[in-house]
Amino acid sequence: MSEVEQQPSLPAIDPRLADVIRGRRTIGAFRPELPPREVILAALDVARWAPNHKKTEPWHVVWLGPETQHAVIELNSRLVAAAKGPTEAESKRRKWAEVPGWLAVTCDLADDSLRREEDYAACCCLIQNLSLALWSAGIGTKWTTGDVTRHPELFDLIGIDALRQRVVGLIWFGYPAVTPAQTRREVESFLVERP
């Protein structure tokens, strides 16, 4: 019997799954073409299997068309101009205008504070599922939570009621033009075992 065969069999992490999780990167520079609608819908169909306590399924997704994208870009430019000046605002406008795909993930605001926290966590799981599903199809994402995502005008633009929902993130998507490198701490640096 070979050495390999003598080893006790360990449950293995599916290497394709591990590759997708490890390989997914936040993408800041996209190629101009919009990925096919069917792929985005298929990724959302997978993403909805995110865990959610009490089965609240608290997420909503708004797909922003060109008109709404433009309005969000203008709103953001105004916010940046007020905070940092016109040069920075123009640079953001140009950069944001290059993003091909825009989704807003929003979350129901429960009355109960614990439920709110858990619902937010569930929406974050949905976003991660979505990002991984898209990555497996060669599509990159950037989850953004800048000031614009909390601005009342943004809520109007994407058609949600600020008293009933919050924005968990604007999710940019498209084919990566550049895939950056990243690092993570080793497991030993955050795992503590107790008897």
Ligand SMILES: Cc1cc2nc3c(=O)[nH]c(=O)nc-3n(C[C@H](O)[C@H](O)[C@H](O)COP(=O)(O)O)c2cc1C
């Ligand atoms: C809740 C949340 C909010 C984020 N908001 C932003 C953001 O506003 N702008 C940004 O450039 N990246 C944002 N990111 C992406 C992180 O910067 C990114 O995940 C981190 O740099 C690690 O890179 P990686 O995703 O490629 O591993 C956010 C990520 C999370 C989870």
